[in-house]
Amino acid sequence: MASTGVIREIDNLGRITLPKELRDHLSMPAKTPIAIHVEGTRIILEKSNRACFLCGSTEDVKVLNGKGVCASCVEQIKAEL
Numbered sequence: 001m002a003s004t005g006v007i008r009e010i011d012n013l014g015r016i017t018l019p020k021e022l023r024d025h026l027s028m029p030a031k032t033p034i035a036i037h038v039e040g041t042r043i044i045l046e047k048s049n050r051a052c053f054l055c056g057s058t059e060d061v062k063v064l065n066g067k068g069v070c071a072s073c074v075e076q077i078k079a080e081l
């Protein structure tokens, strides 16, 4: 796992901010659901595939080839084809 070299402090409410460059690189807009795993002393944050990879919605999402896609985006794709 590559280190970003970024160090952030946890605030009084237990929150940290992920660097914008990292969120952009991993296509993680606001409201992206994150799965939290613990491995020993490591905390692993992973985009949840329960969210649509196109719009970030968590409603009516189906997983195709490991990526979530919502019904609304499926309908938009159908309309464009």
Ligand SMILES: [Zn+2]
Binding pocket: 052, 053, 054, 055, 056, 057, 069, 070, 071, 072, 073, 074
């Ligand atoms: Zn969508």
